[in-house]
Amino acid sequence: MPTDQLTPTPRMNLLAIGRDSFRINGVIKKRKETRLTFEELQSIEKHRRDILLRDELPFWLFWTGTCFKEISKDLLVVGLAPALKEISGDLLVWLTLAIYSGIRIYANSVDYTPDSVYLLEKTNIGALGGFISFFLVLFVNQTNDRFLEMYGFSKACSARIQDVAGLARTQLPPEVGDKLVRHFNAAHIAGYVGLNGIGQGSPYSKTYFFDVYNKQYNLLTQEEMKMIEHHDMDQSSLCMEELCTWCHDDVAEAHKAGHIDSYQAQFMYDRILAFCDAMDGIYDYTDQPPHFFYIHFLVLLSALYLPLFAIDTACSSGWGNECYLGLDVLNGLIVFLQCIFIVGLWSLGTKMIDPYGDDLEDLSVILYVESRLEICITIMNSKRALTNMQMLPPVYKVRPYHA
Numbered sequence: 001m002p003t004d005q006l007t008p009t010p011r012m013n014l015l016a017i018g019r020d021s022f023r024i025n026g027v028i029k030k031r032k033e034t035r036l037t038f039e040e041l042q043s044i045e046k047h048r049r050d051i052l053l054r055d056e057l058p059f060w061l062f063w064t065g066t067c068f069k070e071i072s073k074d075l076l077v078v079g080l081a082p083a084l085k086e087i088s089g090d091l092l093v094w095l096t097l098a099i100y101s102g103i104r105i106y107a108n109s110v111d112y113t114p115d116s117v118y119l120l121e122k123t124n125i126g127a128l129g130g131f132i133s134f135f136l137v138l139f140v141n142q143t144n145d146r147f148l149e150m151y152g153f154s155k156a157c158s159a160r161i162q163d164v165a166g167l168a169r170t171q172l173p174p175e176v177g178d179k180l181v182r183h184f185n186a187a188h189i190a191g192y193v194g195l196n197g198i199g200q201g202s203p204y205s206k207t208y209f210f211d212v213y214n215k216q217y218n219l220l221t222q223e224e225m226k227m228i229e230h231h232d233m234d235q236s237s238l239c240m241e242e243l244c245t246w247c248h249d250d251v252a253e254a255h256k257a258g259h260i261d262s263y264q265a266q267f268m269y270d271r272i273l274a275f276c277d278a279m280d281g282i283y284d285y286t287d288q289p290p291h292f293f294y295i296h297f298l299v300l301l302s303a304l305y306l307p308l309f310a311i312d313t314a315c316s317s318g319w320g321n322e323c324y325l326g327l328d329v330l331n332g333l334i335v336f337l338q339c340i341f342i343v344g345l346w347s348l349g350t351k352m353i354d355p356y357g358d359d360l361e362d363l364s365v366i367l368y369v370e371s372r373l374e375i376c377i378t379i380m381n382s383k384r385a386l387t388n389m390q391m392l393p394p395v396y397k398v399r400p401y402h403a
Contacts, residue, residue, distance in 0.1 A: 132302060163271045165380060183243055189213055190243055199287055306338070
């Protein structure tokens with residue numbers, strides 16, 4: 001059912017919040033017609049891979065994918081409503097610098113030291129900074145472990161498909177193995193599309209992702225597509241689960257036909273189940289991100305700490321005749337670096353929470369899918385070389401499922 005025709009039900013709280021988005025279970029989703037096209041996904045993937053292969057130095061020559069862009073984003077996209085959420089932390093940086101600059105301008109314009117400055121000397125802002133730094137580093141470590149775990153699940157899914165393709169090529173007739181591998185690759189792609197139904201959603205849709213690869217590689221026939229059309233691939237993992245069941249059926253049919261024995265069938269079953277376990281792990285992590293209270297707690301502490309740090313640093317930099325321009329600039333740089341540290345850490349942590357989005361820091365799903373498809377084609381079309389100039393028995397001609 002199209003998302004713009006959904007009606008509220010006891011299990012689904014739908015609240016329209018804009019022409020291009022809606023809300024399901026408290027999570028903002030994009031409408032199907034506004035999702036990224038396959039060309040846009042490829043463009044993001046290209047930039048994503050370029051960043052992964054980038055050298056660290058010289059860092060001043062790079063902009064996209066760096067913390068400099070995140071901090072200065074508000075200066076570049078003023079007036080763009082969708083960016084307001086992303087630049088909220090950046091506004092905190094500039095507010096902190098504005099507080100420091102305002103106090104230093106006032107300090108250079110007077111010839112006395114206010115009494116409030118002596119009172120601030122009795123405070124201990126550094127203790128609060130150490131406390132926040134500890135929790136921010138802990139938060140980043142947790143999200144990084146989560147990110148790498150989900151990366152491991154994605155690579156495990158790809159590896160299990162390659163395992164089954166190798167077994168199918170050597171143990172099954174070509175037409176039987178070809179059908180099994182086609183169904184398995186279709187389940188792989190459908191799994192990433194189904195992520196739209198949970199968590200923060202996914203940029204990979206049935207129309208602009210699954211259908212593109214299905215047309216290019218002939219993964220499912222028209223009859224097979226009709227058999228799964230009752231599942232909303234964009235909103236659940238049911239389509240992926242059914243395709244995995246088809247893979248089990250393919251192995252069972254091959255076993256009944258005598259193409260493989262019980263041991264070989266069990267070996268394939270284990271690989272298919274391992275794929276399901278890895279894909280379920282992706283869904284489990286996506287469905288349960290870090291608690292909002294935890295993230296809000298860190299952001300709130302940062303929002304309170306940075307202005308206090310700016311006030312403490314500005315007031316301790318001298319007043320009246322004790323003011324020095326070089327010291328003001330140096331302390332201003334220290335305030336700016338502290339902002340980069342605080343805002344950069346929790347921005348990094350929040351970006352790693354959802355590895356299957358459209359950020360440049362996310363996982364390369366297109367690479368995982370396309371590389372596995374090409375590897376399967378290579379395996380299924382492989383030919384054994386003749387030895388000792390002896391003719392081997394005739395073999396089936398493997399039909400490539402991308403033809």
